[in-house]
Amino acid sequence: MKIIVAIKQVPVRDSNLRIDASGHWIDEDDLSYEINEPDAYALEEALQLKEKHGGEVVALLAGPERGSQTIREALAKGADRAIHIECDDLASLDTLGIANRLAAAIKDEKADLILTGLQSDDLGLGQTGVVLAELLGIPHATIIMQVEAASGSIKVKRELEDGWFQHVEMPLPALLTIQSGISKLRYATLMGIKKAKTKEVRRVSAGDLPQAAAATVTIERVYLPEKKKETQLIDGSPKEAAAKLVEKLKFEVRVI
Amino acid sequence: MSGILVVLEHRGGAYNRMSWEALAAGQQIASASGQPLSAAIVGNDLEALSGELASKKLDKGYRVEHALLKDYTADGYVLALEQLVKKLEPEFVVLPHTYQVRDFAPRLAARFGQVLLADLIGLRKDGDNFVFVRQLFQGKLNADYRHPGSRPCFLSVQAGAFRAESLEAGSASVESFAPQLDASSIRSKPDAPFREAAQTVDLGSAPIIVSVGRGIKEQDNLPMVEELAQALGGEIAASRPICDNGWLPMERQVGSSGQTVSPKLYLAIGISGAIQHLVGMKGSKTVVAINKDENAPIFEVADYGIVGDLFDIVPALTEAVKKAKGA
Numbered sequence: 001m002k003i004i005v006a007i008k009q010v011p012v013r014d015s016n017l018r019i020d021a022s023g024h025w026i027d028e029d030d031l032s033y034e035i036n037e038p039d040a041y042a043l044e045e046a047l048q049l050k051e052k053h054g055g056e057v058v059a060l061l062a063g064p065e066r067g068s069q070t071i072r073e074a075l076a077k078g079a080d081r082a083i084h085i086e087c088d089d090l091a092s093l094d095t096l097g098i099a100n101r102l103a104a105a106i107k108d109e110k111a112d113l114i115l116t117g118l119q120s121d122d123l124g125l126g127q128t129g130v131v132l133a134e135l136l137g138i139p140h141a142t143i144i145m146q147v148e149a150a151s152g153s154i155k156v157k158r159e160l161e162d163g164w165f166q167h168v169e170m171p172l173p174a175l176l177t178i179q180s181g182i183s184k185l186r187y188a189t190l191m192g193i194k195k196a197k198t199k200e201v202r203r204v205s206a207g208d209l210p211q212a213a214a215a216t217v218t219i220e221r222v223y224l225p226e227k228k229k230e231t232q233l234i235d236g237s238p239k240e241a242a243a244k245l246v247e248k249l250k251f252e253v254r255v256i
Numbered sequence: 257m258s259g260i261l262v263v264l265e266h267r268g269g270a271y272n273r274m275s276w277e278a279l280a281a282g283q284q285i286a287s288a289s290g291q292p293l294s295a296a297i298v299g300n301d302l303e304a305l306s307g308e309l310a311s312k313k314l315d316k317g318y319r320v321e322h323a324l325l326k327d328y329t330a331d332g333y334v335l336a337l338e339q340l341v342k343k344l345e346p347e348f349v350v351l352p353h354t355y356q357v358r359d360f361a362p363r364l365a366a367r368f369g370q371v372l373l374a375d376l377i378g379l380r381k382d383g384d385n386f387v388f389v390r391q392l393f394q395g396k397l398n399a400d401y402r403h404p405g406s407r408p409c410f411l412s413v414q415a416g417a418f419r420a421e422s423l424e425a426g427s428a429s430v431e432s433f434a435p436q437l438d439a440s441s442i443r444s445k446p447d448a449p450f451r452e453a454a455q456t457v458d459l460g461s462a463p464i465i466v467s468v469g470r471g472i473k474e475q476d477n478l479p480m481v482e483e484l485a486q487a488l489g490g491e492i493a494a495s496r497p498i499c500d501n502g503w504l505p506m507e508r509q510v511g512s513s514g515q516t517v518s519p520k521l522y523l524a525i526g527i528s529g530a531i532q533h534l535v536g537m538k539g540s541k542t543v544v545a546i547n548k549d550e551n552a553p554i555f556e557v558a559d560y561g562i563v564g565d566l567f568d569i570v571p572a573l574t575e576a577v578k579k580a581k582g583a
């Protein structure tokens with residue numbers, strides 16, 4: 001089974017985010033980056049499927065040069081090769097623009113299964129995978145918690161709201177968007193890290209891909225949310241703050 | 257092209273509450289732009305759901321009905337709604353940001369060369385156009401978006417962002433719309449939804465919940481929080497990453513894919529406050545947040561907050577609670 005996994009590089013969690021001078025995006029200069037969390041689970045699922053059914057896992061990333069770090073980590077964990085669509089203009093694209101590039105770069109790969117994360121931690125659009133499936137003309141399912149592959153088809157477990165689930169069966173090729181927590185993530189081994197250096201990374205220049213139409217939606221301004229709620233902030237040393245909070249819990253909230 | 261089309265969601269013969277929030281957003285766009293408002297439900301045999309729809313302030317209701325729409329499939333919904341949108345040519349299509357909408361709406365929008373402006377928390381008229389507000393970085397930042405060009409413009413609205421209570425009543429006619437579908441174009445076969453084995457803890461009725469998030473860093477640090485929960489006589493709960501890691505069982509997860517709770521006291525420790533967590537605990541009577549980041553979105557719903565390192569504050573708090581209880 002040939003599996004492509006779309007991985008996005010996002011600022012590390014708990015980054016100190018600052019808005020850039022234009023007010024259109026964040027200042028990227030001092031940030032560190034890591035793999036988008038659900039994409040790490042998508043990669044893990046791909047590796048497990050390969051271990052069970054054989055085949056190949058190809059990591060796919062669109063982004064600037066710094067993305068090669070995330071690609072290397074995916075290769076070290078066990079992806080067989082990677083495709084890096086090199087571009088610096090991600091922030092100016094909308095989902096169709098990004099999905100168009102991803103689709104163009106993999107259309108000749110004839111993958112059986114394409115996995116993406118269900119949502120990116122930075123933009124949080126939750127739709128690149130679904131749109132990619134549409135562009136490729138293949139069926140999809142979202143928020144997936146389990147994958148069972150048979151020959152020519154797959155059965156997946158979708159997460160619904162409030163603790164409900166549903167099994168769905170569909171023919172291959174198909175695209176799935178993977179939810180965090182689908183399995184336990186592996187670490188790269190020393191051996192894996194060594195091997196990664198010899199694995200193929202196909203670099204595709206965005207300029208060589210067919211150009212998508214101009215973005216239909218644009219970000220006009222990025223800003224800190226205004227506080228709407230009056231939160232009583234309790235200050236002092238940890239001990240003082242704890243004592244004050246206990247007072248409130250006792251006399252105002254009345255739970256002690 | 258003109259008009260606003262709201263697509264409502266239902267399950268098991270009842271509307272999803274978020275449907276009415278989407279309709280409220282639709283009414284807001286309709287009154288700001290002076291355009292007619294219509295609403296659609298999709299399924300098979302929707303007669304029974306029509307009555308409630310007809311009692312709302314809208315210009316027209318549509319029952320998109322077909323035997324192949326009995327169970328939800330992305331293919332079925334995309335094909336059916338594509339036909340309705342082509343017939344009505346609305347300027348805006350508004351949907352609730354449910355898991356189901358996440359599953360089909362991006363694909364529907366792509367059929368029209370559009371992207372879904374997803375998970376909106378607000379919108380406002382500005383000149384001839386609208387500004388749409390959505391969150392970035394899991395609620396740490398907001399962004400104003402514009403959709404200046406072609407139509408239709410597809411929007412989905414976040415849970416709780418628009419008030420279902422503000423819906424205006426009225427009376428509308430609801431007509432049937434029969435899309436052309438054939439079985440071969442629906443590629444996926446869904447089974448009936450199910451729940452995992454019965455829950456052994458009922459967080460829904462707990463008066464005090466101490467909830468822990470990724471700020472706790474390691475499983476080995478959990479006992480510190482458990483001790484606080486014990487001192488307060490409360491149940492322990494968690495955000496999703498804690499349960500994903502297997503540090504606490506899934507049944508203790510609070511949020512859109514876990515439990516919905518409304519205790520007297522919800523103490524959020526090292527939880528950032530992403531919307532998928534907030535929807536599960538916003539109904540709590542009192543929320544206390546302990547977080548080192550003063551801009552963490554959790555403070556947006558907290559009545560009391562301590563900004564600081566949980567590793568200093570939690571043990572101090574446990575001590576103070578024990579002391580107050582005379583233990």
Ligand SMILES: Cc1cc2nc3c(=O)[nH]c(=O)nc-3n(C[C@H](O)[C@H](O)[C@H](O)COP(=O)(O)OP(=O)(O)OC[C@H]3O[C@@H](n4cnc5c(N)ncnc54)[C@H](O)[C@@H]3O)c2cc1C
Pocket residue numbers: 013014118119143394468469470471472494495496497498509510511512513514515525526527528529530531532533536546547548549552564565566567
């Ligand atoms: C479809 C979908 C469904 C989801 N369902 C759920 C759900 O049901 N429930 C759920 O919770 N999430 C759910 N999520 C995930 C959600 O979006 C967030 O990713 C998650 O809630 C984040 O968990 P967290 O706040 O514990 O972690 P983080 O966002 O990583 O936040 C950790 C927080 O701890 C603080 N912190 C770190 N160190 C310290 C310290 N020493 N002292 C004090 N504070 C500290 C940080 O400032 C930060 O605010 C869902 C996501 C999707 C896309």
Ligand SMILES: Nc1ncnc2c1ncn2[C@@H]1O[C@H](COP(=O)(O)O)[C@@H](O)[C@H]1O
Pocket residue numbers: 006007008009036038039060061062063090095098115116117118119120121123124125126127128129
């Ligand atoms: N630039 C990118 N490169 C590779 N994959 C991406 C990129 N952007 C988005 N994706 C994939 O699409 C998923 C959903 O992203 P989003 O629609 O932005 O929430 C992510 O989890 C990734 O798997």
